[in-house]
Every structure is written in C-alpha cells, then in structure tokens.
Amino acid sequence: MDASLLDIAEVAQRSRLAPSALRFYEKKGLITPAGRNGLRRTYHPDVLERLALITCARSAGFSVAELGRFLQARPSDTALRTGMTAKAEALDEQIGRLTRLRDSLRHAAVCEHEPLVDCPDFKRAVGNVASTSTALPTVGQAQRAGSSR
Amino acid sequence: MDASLLDIAEVAQRSRLAPSALRFYEKKGLITPAGRNGLRRTYHPDVLERLALITCARSAGFSVAELGRFLQARPSDTALRTGMTAKAEALDEQIGRLTRLRDSLRHAAVCEHEPLVDCPDFKRAVGNVASTSTALPTVGQAQRAGSSR
DNA sequence: CCTTGACTTGAACCGCGGTTCAAGTCGCAG
DNA sequence: CTGCGACTTGAACCGCGGTTCAAGTCAAGG
DSSP, rough: OTTTTHHHHHHHHHHTTOHHHHHHHHHTTTTOEEEEEEEEEEEEEEHHHHHHHHHHHHTTOOOOOHHHHHHHHOTTTTTHHHHHHHHHHHHHHHHHHHHHHHHHHHHTTTTOSSSSGGGGHHHHHHHHHHHHHHSSOOOOOOOOOOOOO | TTTOOEEHHHHHHTTTTOOHHHHHHHHSSSOEEESEEEEEEEOOOOOHHHHHHHHHHHHHTTOOOHHHHHHHHHHTHHHHHHHHHHHHHHHHHHHHHHHHHHHHHHTTTOOOSSSSSGOOOHHHHHHHHHTTTOHHHHHHHBOOOOOOO
C-alpha cells in the first residue's frame, strides 16, 4: 500500500546483507518487515538504519542475541541501561587492548628480531595488552563473507 | 630433564586456558611443547608469554589460523610484514568504530527516547560508525566459557 | 605388582552466525 | 491460462573455536 516500502531484494542490496541474513535477523527479533507483497517481505526504509547499527555493533563484538535485547530497549528498562553502561566499559577496555596491539603490530612489521615474536619491544607491548586483558570480558565477534552478488 | 619446564596442568592454570585449548592451539601450530614427561606435555615457561599474546590477539579479532601465520613470522617474510601492516590498519579502523559505538552506547544509557534506538543523537553517532565501516574488514572474534576447573 | 589418578589420543559434539538447498507460492507478462 | 522468475519456507549444512567423551597409557605410591 505504501509505495515507499522497500522490497527485501532492495534492502539486501542497499544494506549489503544477504537476504538470508535479513531473514535470520528477523527470526532473532532484530528486525521486522513492515508487511508483505504476496509472500515477499517489504520493509520500512528505516530498517536500513537499523541494519547499519546491527552490522556495526556485530563488528564490535555484540552477539545477535545481545543486540536483540538492546534493540528493544525502552528508557524504563534500567537493567538494560546498566547493561549498556557495562558494555560501554567493556568496549573501552577493548579499545585500549586493540590500540596496544595495533602499536605492537606496527612495530613488529619493521622489527628485526629473528622470530618476530621474540622482539623485546614487541613482548613489552604485548605484556601490557595481556595484563589489561587478564580478565577477559565476554566480548565475542564474527566475520563476513561479503562477496557474491 | 630441565626442572624449569612446566607441566601442562600448570600452564593451563597460569594461562587460565583449558588444557583442551592448549592441545587445540598446538594442533593449530600456535604453540609447541618443550617435551614430554611420559605422555604429559611439558612446556618452556616462555609459552606463557606466547599464550598471553594469543589470547590477546584472539580477543582483538585474529583467527587462530591467522595467528599461526603471524607467530612463525621471520623478518625476511616481507609478505607477512605487509600483512601485519594491513592488520594494523584494520585494527585502527576498528578502534575508530568501537570508539564511536562506545560513545553512542554511553549516550543511549542516559537517553530519553522511547525506543532508545530512535534517539537522533544515537542515530547520528551510529551513522558515523556505520559509514566508516561500510567496507567491513575481515575481522572476526570469539568468546570464552571460562568456568569449570 | 597393582592401583590410582592425571594426563594422552581421536572423534564426537556444541553454539554461533549464517548459507544453501529443495520444494512451494506468489505477481506479473504474454 | 500459463509460464517465468523471484521470492517463501524449514531443514540441512558449513566453518570456527573449542569442549567433552571414551578408551588408552604412563609415573608414582603403597
């Protein structure tokens, strides 16, 4: 009825996600089609924004389940707010670790030590990383195929 | 023969990794036991450092296979060096994305919008994140069980 | 010598995040 | 009305990163 609704194919194309992924996210409660045209799902254009958010958060280590919880957040849900704050903290630590790792990696790329891993500078940097990450937060992550089509 | 060698149990304990994980890493070529005492693997203490590195890098999105390649890096391996530099770049972008996501999350935690996801500030921040991540680098990641034992 | 107990092995299994497949259903063009 | 082609579904399958299990082997102690 609403001409501004997007066909699943279009959403897939514009979000660079496979239609199967869209259906998968729907099953997990991350997105909802606006309606159907015959069998075909149609989506409100806003879904693109949401998908961008999902893709981004996934790349940051949020699990799909976790996202499901966050995405239906309402201001009244204080537990969720605390969860978010906690996540922000975790992200912060993760950022620190990544930064140190990046620096170590940069150094390793130009370092002279025979087994690169044994470079003292590298080790020192890694030591910092490791010590900060001693208690591993529950931060998981996955990857993409991003090709065909 | 060398009294300073560590039993697998000790390595497991000190690295906070399950023995099964140690064997798994060995099979993947990430670590090598120094020898055996009967059937039992014994490790050079240095393995702890290496494990710290592994754990850290894993948490940063390196796959075990990838680590296998990096860990036997020799300075002469220019391809690997380039790979490392590339990885550093990717990490850098990832850091940027994580930072923006963290900030969005912090805001979301105190924001008033009814479905939190619809807060304009939040969206704006996410938009930034998303646009930067439009071409997702191959950065994957996994999580821990960290309990029994 | 025989038990005990912690390790050994390979193989099976698990959860996650999807993809792929077979079979079915629809809108639309001719 | 009849295809055609693109979607629909559920179920099977995949790779990753391990864990768990059954069965075997060893060192040490009684």
